[in-house]
Amino acid sequence: MNELLERILPAVQKPARYVGGEYNQIVKDKQDVELRVAFCFPDTYEIGMSNVGMRILYAIMNNMDGVWCERVFTPWGDMEQEMRRHNLPLYGLESHDPMEDFDLIAFSVGYEMSYTNILTMLDLGNIPLHAKDRTGLKHIVFAGGACTYNPEPLADFVDFFSLGEGEESTVEILECYRDAKRNKLSKEEFLLAVSKIPGVYVPSFYEHRYNPDGTLSEIVPLHGAPKTVTKRIVQDLDKAFYPTKMIVPSTEIVHDRMNLEVMRGCIRGCRFCQAGYTYRPVRPRLPDTLFCQAKESLEDSGNHEITLSSLSTSDYKYLAEATDKLLDYCEEKKINMSVPSLRADNFSRELMLKLQKVRKSGLTFAPEAGTQRLRDAINKNVTEEEILSTCEIAFSGGWNNVKLYFMLGLPTETDEDVLGIAELVYKILKVWREHAVNKKRGIRIHVATAFFVPKPFTAFQWEKQITPEEYTRRQKLLKSAMLSKSVEYNWHDSKLSELEAVLARGDRRLGAVLEAAWKNGARLDGWIEYFDYELWMKAFRDTGVDPSFYTTRGFGKDEVLPWDTIDCGVSKRFLWLEKERSDRSETTPDCRTRCAGCGANHLLERGVCDA
Amino acid sequence: MPRMLFQKTGDAVWISHLDLMRVLQRAFRRAGILLKHSQGFTPHPCLSIAMPLSVGVSSEYELADFELEEGDETPIAQIAARLDQVMPQGIHVVRTYPNGQKLKELKWLKARLTLIYDHGVPERAEDELRDLFARPSLTVEKHSKKGPVEVDIQPMHRDTTIFREDAHTLILETVASAQDPTLNPLLLITAIETYLPQYKADFTKCHRIRVYNRAMEPFT
Numbered sequence: 001m002n003e004l005l006e007r008i009l010p011a012v013q014k015p016a017r018y019v020g021g022e023y024n025q026i027v028k029d030k031q032d033v034e035l036r037v038a039f040c041f042p043d044t045y046e047i048g049m050s051n052v053g054m055r056i057l058y059a060i061m062n063n064m065d066g067v068w069c070e071r072v073f074t075p076w077g078d079m080e081q082e083m084r085r086h087n088l089p090l091y092g093l094e095s096h097d098p099m100e101d102f103d104l105i106a107f108s109v110g111y112e113m114s115y116t117n118i119l120t121m122l123d124l125g126n127i128p129l130h131a132k133d134r135t136g137l138k139h140i141v142f143a144g145g146a147c148t149y150n151p152e153p154l155a156d157f158v159d160f161f162s163l164g165e166g167e168e169s170t171v172e173i174l175e176c177y178r179d180a181k182r183n184k185l186s187k188e189e190f191l192l193a194v195s196k197i198p199g200v201y202v203p204s205f206y207e208h209r210y211n212p213d214g215t216l217s218e219i220v221p222l223h224g225a226p227k228t229v230t231k232r233i234v235q236d237l238d239k240a241f242y243p244t245k246m247i248v249p250s251t252e253i254v255h256d257r258m259n260l261e262v263m264r265g266c267i268r269g270c271r272f273c274q275a276g277y278t279y280r281p282v283r284p285r286l287p288d289t290l291f292c293q294a295k296e297s298l299e300d301s302g303n304h305e306i307t308l309s310s311l312s313t314s315d316y317k318y319l320a321e322a323t324d325k326l327l328d329y330c331e332e333k334k335i336n337m338s339v340p341s342l343r344a345d346n347f348s349r350e351l352m353l354k355l356q357k358v359r360k361s362g363l364t365f366a367p368e369a370g371t372q373r374l375r376d377a378i379n380k381n382v383t384e385e386e387i388l389s390t391c392e393i394a395f396s397g398g399w400n401n402v403k404l405y406f407m408l409g410l411p412t413e414t415d416e417d418v419l420g421i422a423e424l425v426y427k428i429l430k431v432w433r434e435h436a437v438n439k440k441r442g443i444r445i446h447v448a449t450a451f452f453v454p455k456p457f458t459a460f461q462w463e464k465q466i467t468p469e470e471y472t473r474r475q476k477l478l479k480s481a482m483l484s485k486s487v488e489y490n491w492h493d494s495k496l497s498e499l500e501a502v503l504a505r506g507d508r509r510l511g512a513v514l515e516a517a518w519k520n521g522a523r524l525d526g527w528i529e530y531f532d533y534e535l536w537m538k539a540f541r542d543t544g545v546d547p548s549f550y551t552t553r554g555f556g557k558d559e560v561l562p563w564d565t566i567d568c569g570v571s572k573r574f575l576w577l578e579k580e581r582s583d584r585s586e587t588t589p590d591c592r593t594r595c596a597g598c599g600a601n602h603l604l605e606r607g608v609c610d611a
Numbered sequence: 612m613p614r615m616l617f618q619k620t621g622d623a624v625w626i627s628h629l630d631l632m633r634v635l636q637r638a639f640r641r642a643g644i645l646l647k648h649s650q651g652f653t654p655h656p657c658l659s660i661a662m663p664l665s666v667g668v669s670s671e672y673e674l675a676d677f678e679l680e681e682g683d684e685t686p687i688a689q690i691a692a693r694l695d696q697v698m699p700q701g702i703h704v705v706r707t708y709p710n711g712q713k714l715k716e717l718k719w720l721k722a723r724l725t726l727i728y729d730h731g732v733p734e735r736a737e738d739e740l741r742d743l744f745a746r747p748s749l750t751v752e753k754h755s756k757k758g759p760v761e762v763d764i765q766p767m768h769r770d771t772t773i774f775r776e777d778a779h780t781l782i783l784e785t786v787a788s789a790q791d792p793t794l795n796p797l798l799l800i801t802a803i804e805t806y807l808p809q810y811k812a813d814f815t816k817c818h819r820i821r822v823y824n825r826a827m828e829p830f831t
């Protein structure tokens with residue numbers, strides 16, 4: 001195996017990502033190991049190793065006696081080809097043992113377009129693709145992660161799902177499996193046992209029935225399975241396990257720095273944002289906890305960069321206190337600190353100047369929509385005034401680089417909203433002309449538009465998506481209105497976003513499409529180097545599934561939704577209310593200002609959020 | 612300037628030069644030793660590796676120079692042990708010492724090339740390869756930044772020996788010119804593939820053994 005690998009690696013790009021051996025990787029003596037988990041991330045090493053959840057769960061599983069969890073990532077195309085040519089099966093990075101040697105196969109899924117990578121990995125690991133073809137207790141496949149709140153497109157391939165935060169449930173699942181192994185239970189007996197763990201969803205325990213028009217008529221629980229499965233959360237983030245001895249990759253990864261999670265959840269309630277709803281309720285970490293974790297993990301990893309991450313870090317309750325403390329430490333040790341996802345509305349001059357002491361980074365806003373009317377409709381409560389005044393502060397402080405992110409195709413969007421983006425950009429240019437300290441250096445405004453993708457568990461989960469053609473028309477309209485040389489405009493591939501929408505709101509019939517597309521050769525679909533729309537269109541034709549059913553059709557208010565079995569804490573009633581408010585372009589205040597009654601607080605034992 | 616001698620073997624051979632720089636920088640921080648940083652907008656730690664290895668090549672004799680932050684009084688000789696404890700698999704720090712020889716005095720490097728023949732070493736391979744490297748000149752195509760160029764490798768290597776290790780393995784040891792001019796020992800393999808394609812190995816490994824000065828004394 002290792003000799004074969006040695007021969008293959010000179011022929012592939014970035015071979016260091018395929019050998020493991022990094023500082024802090026966990027290697028156990030197989031004699032002491034009773035349960036081996038292949039922890040798969042269905043994307044490349046560089047993406048997977050940047051994932052905080054993956055790192056937390058890797059440590060949690062390996063902290064269990066008798067359990068050895070190893071990492072497996074999707075090989076890049078050249079490596080897949082070489083592996084197939086030489087019959088080298090996919091293997092765990094720590095032991096280099098083939099996936100077949102493992103008991104449990106766990107996937108952390110963060111993105112719809114990585115679904116085919118799951119099939120690639122199972123296939124390269126010689127694990128049968130279909131759950132029904134894996135009959136024994138060995139090679140049970142389970143999945144979790146931000147993208148599994150609608151698990152149905154993966155129902156054919158995954159035996160069970162672990163919903164929500166996995167710090168506690170993963171341990172329970174592994175214990176349950178260990179018992180099953182000791183007692184030589186059948187797969188069916190194990191699935192029944194594991195389904196009793198809160199947060200575990202076994203798709204084969206539910207029958208999906210359809211109406212003649214193709215919509216779902218009902219979802220029938222079998223084997224005494226609960227009508228809904230509620231996601232798990234960690235009650236107290238300060239008590240939750242957070243690894244400070246983390247693997248330090250020997251090759252560059254996407255987020256090549258220490259990642260400190262300051263809070264979970266987001267107080268904002270942007271109506272298009274899945275994470276904003278599914279990560280609720282809001283739970284901050286205390287600054288003291290953060291400081292200890294930061295210091296320990298910086299010292300242990302040797303990183304010279306740290307980032308305070310969360311969905312909206314400037315809304316972190318204790319940001320001032322935490323950054324004060326950390327900045328002193330970082331300055332002394334020559335460590336760069338960055339605070340991403342700062343919002344325009346409370347981006348204070350103070351924090352900007354503080355961060356500048358170590359290193360000046362770019363200025364990024366995500367107004368998402370070009371007019372106040374549409375921003376209100378999506379509940380992106382950023383005003384033009386706030387953006388412009390923040391730019392004013394930044395430009396007079398020497399910044400000359402602004403990034404702006406927008407979405408096209410949002411519900412209720414008109415051409416006026418599209419052109420509003422260009423108007424906002426020109427207003428920013430005007431502010432720069434009036435306030436720039438050094439005009440000779442010029443200004444760069446980067447504008448990027450993504451294509452709106454309606455996602456489950458958002459206020460827009462019922463919405464129609466516009467066609468890729470219409471998106472392209474709007475994108476060209478915007479392009480024609482932004483001709484300044486200081487503006488650089490990039491837009492996303494509408495075809496990719498169309499497919500993302502199909503998979504995001506897909507039902508079980510998508511399983512056949514996924515498999516057909518994969519067999520047609522679809523690989524690494526999230527990467528423009530690989531994404532091939534035609535392979536997917538052929539898969540839709542061959543399986544008789546109409547993609548527009550999931551995109552331009554929209555879902556009815558009373559329609560049974562494929563993800564109705566899953567409860568992520570936020571009530572469907574609340575989401576519909578938010579949709580109606582959106583139709584009226586009405587905003588909802590953030591959770592700190594006033595509780596909107598989304599329902600996620602019921603996930604907390606004390607019943608009240610710490611927004 | 613302080614220097615470290617380290618080895619890069621096993622799976623660490625796949626770490627590229629740029630990645631290795633990051634690995635070493637982080638190892639210093641993990642060991643609690645702060646490197647001196649360059650001045651300027653983006654300060655860089657003062658650390659440089661002599662003669663970076665190609666990806667896939669192992670070495671038991673790598674040298675890197677570093678400078679400690681002012682005020683750091685850590686005895687240089689103690690740094691090796693501290694660094695060695697915090698390295699990824701395959702990187703082993705042998706020793707650290709206060710003053711390395713001047714890099715421009717480095718002249719030769721000894722390398723071992725392992726040629727593996729899956730169907731056994733061809734019968735006359737040893738002799739014919741010896742004859743090949745005894746020729747007065749051997750012109751080989753080399754990829755440079757400006758595209759392919761032809762070079763005569765014969766003046767750039769010495770003490771080249773070939774022997775059969777086992778039925779499937781030939782060992783070619785050579786002392787190649789490390790600088791002015793530089794010869795990548797792997798060009799000897801290119802020479803075999805160019806002039807004696809019938810003796811092309813199925814798989815080749817390259818290993819750096821040692822470096823020397825002009826007088827062939829070990830360079831430290």
